[in-house]
Structures are given as structure tokens and as C-alpha cells.
Amino acid sequence: MPALAITDLWAFVIAVIVFLAIPGxxxxxxxxxxxxxxxxxxxxxxxxxxxxxxxxxxxxVAGVAALLKAHPAVFHAVQYAGAAYLVWIGIGLLRAKEGAGTGFIPMQPGHWFRQGFLITVLNPKAIVFYMAFFPLFIDPARDPGLATFAVMALLIAFITLLYCTGIIFIGDALARRLRDNSRFGNWMQRAAGVFLIGFGIRLGTQ
Incomplete structure (x- = not known):
């Protein structure tokens, strides 16, 4: 883009889509x-x-990654908090009563918003990732400025919205088909719990 310091816009878009496709x-x-x-x-x-x-x-962008690298104790504190949160959610799924994971359970949207926010923001490695990811698509001979980073951040948000919309509607259709199959629903709930516990342990021990 001529007005910005982004070197290859389409490569940037493709890279974002590839990272979104990796389950997490x-x-x-x-x-x-x-x-x-x-x-x-x-x-x-x-x-x-x-x-x-x-x-x-x-x-x-503000350089917090450098701060975390310079102060490993801060990095690990946030890392362990994120890992503990994932394990806590996983244990909650394993301890849920039979049938609690099937069908549609009335939940306030704020609950899901909070969980999604915490799962994301309690992963300090993502900060380091963005510090390494952004420079790949920025012309070092030009001053990127806040406008360049703002466009990149907005593009990531927009691509995420489009990609995840597909996941939402596919997941909703699948859930409607499976809501009457309590045995399969309970099995999926426990498998999800094991997955989250394992992912949390992996995050906390790396």
C-alpha cells in the first residue's frame, strides 16, 4: 500500500488466515x-x-514484549495465570453433571464475552508473536507510524470476523443436530475438558 509501510498486503492477509486456521x-x-x-x-x-x-x-506495538523479555518473572506470572485459567475451565467441564453439556443452556452473552477475552489476553506469548509478525510485512526503509499498525490491526480484526462467522454458523448447525444425543454431548464435553487442561499445562510448562 503506497500510503503505508506495508510491503505485501495479500501475503499479510494469507498469513493471518493461515494462523486463524490453526486450532487453539x-x-x-x-x-x-x-x-x-x-x-x-x-x-x-x-x-x-x-x-x-x-x-x-x-x-x-507499545513495546511491552521487550519489557516481558527483560523481566522474565512478569512474563511467567502472566503465562501461569493464563495456563491456570485454561485448566480451571477444563476441570469445570470434566466436573459438569451428566447432560449439562448438551443442548442450548441459557447463558448471558457477557459470560462468553468475558471468557473469550480472558483466554486471549492471558496468553503473553501472543504479544511476542505480534512483535515478530508485524515486521515481516513492514518496509524497514519507511517509518510505519501508528497508521500502518492501525490498518494491520483492523485487517486482522476484519479477517477474524469473517473467518469466525463461518465457524459460528457451522458450529450452530452441528449443535442443533447433536443436542438430542446426550451421550455424544457428554463425551464431547469431557474431551474438550481434557483438551483445555492439556493445553493449559503445555502453556505453563513451555
Missing amino acids: PGTFALLTGTSKGGVRGGYATLAGLVLGDQVLMWLA
Whole structure:
């Protein structure tokens, strides 16, 4: 883009899509919010994920990644908090009563928003990732300025919205088909719990 310091816009867009396609706790949170709260719950979760992502991106731009690298204790404190939160959610799914994971459970959208936001913002590695990711598409001979980073952040949010909208509607359709199959729903709930516990342990031990 001539007015900005972005070197290859299409490569940037493709890279964002590829990273979105890699399953992670955010994807799981989105599917959980959709399965239990319908499309409304899915979009509430998505709003939390996007807001958390924007917070991390702008913290990265502000140079917080350098601070975290210079103070490992701060980095690990946030890392362990995020890992503990994922494990706590996973244990909650494993301890849920039979049938609690099937069908649509009335939940306030704010619950899903908060969960999506915390899952995203409590992962300090994302800050370091953005610090490494942004320079790949910025011309070092030009001053990027805040406008360049703002466009990149908005593009990531827009692409995330489009991509996750597909996940929300596919997840909603699947949940409607499976809501009467309590045995399968209970099995999926426990599998999801194990996944989150494992992911949390991995995050906390890396």
C-alpha cells in the first residue's frame, strides 16, 4: 500500500488466515459459546476474542514484549495465570453433571464475552508473536507510524470476523443436530475438558 509501510498486503492477509486456521483455545471457546449459547453466544465470544487480540496487538506495538523479555518473572506470572485459567475451565467441564453439556443452556452473552477475552489476553506469548509478525510485512526503509499498525490491526480484526462467522454458523448447525444425543454431548464435553487442561499445562510448562 503506497500510503503505508506495508510491503505485501495479500501475503499479510494469507498469513493471518493461515494462523486463524490453526486450532487453539480461542477456536474451542468460540465453538463452546456457539454450542451452548447459539449464534448470539458465538458472537459474544468472538467479540471477547477480538477485543483481547486488539489489546495484545497494541501492547506489542507499545513495546511491552521487550519489557516481558527483560523481566522474565512478569512474563511467567502472566503465562501461569493464563495456563491456570485454561485448566480451571477444563476441570469445570470434566466436573459438569451428566447432560449439562448438551443442548442450548441459557447463558448471558457477557459470560462468553468475558471468557473469550480472558483466554486471549492471558496468553503473553501472543504479544511476542505480534512483535515478530508485524515486521515481516513492514518496509524497514519507511517509518510505519501508528497508521500502518492501525490498518494491520483492523485487517486482522476484519479477517477474524469473517473467518469466525463461518465457524459460528457451522458450529450452530452441528449443535442443533447433536443436542438430542446426550451421550455424544457428554463425551464431547469431557474431551474438550481434557483438551483445555492439556493445553493449559503445555502453556505453563513451555
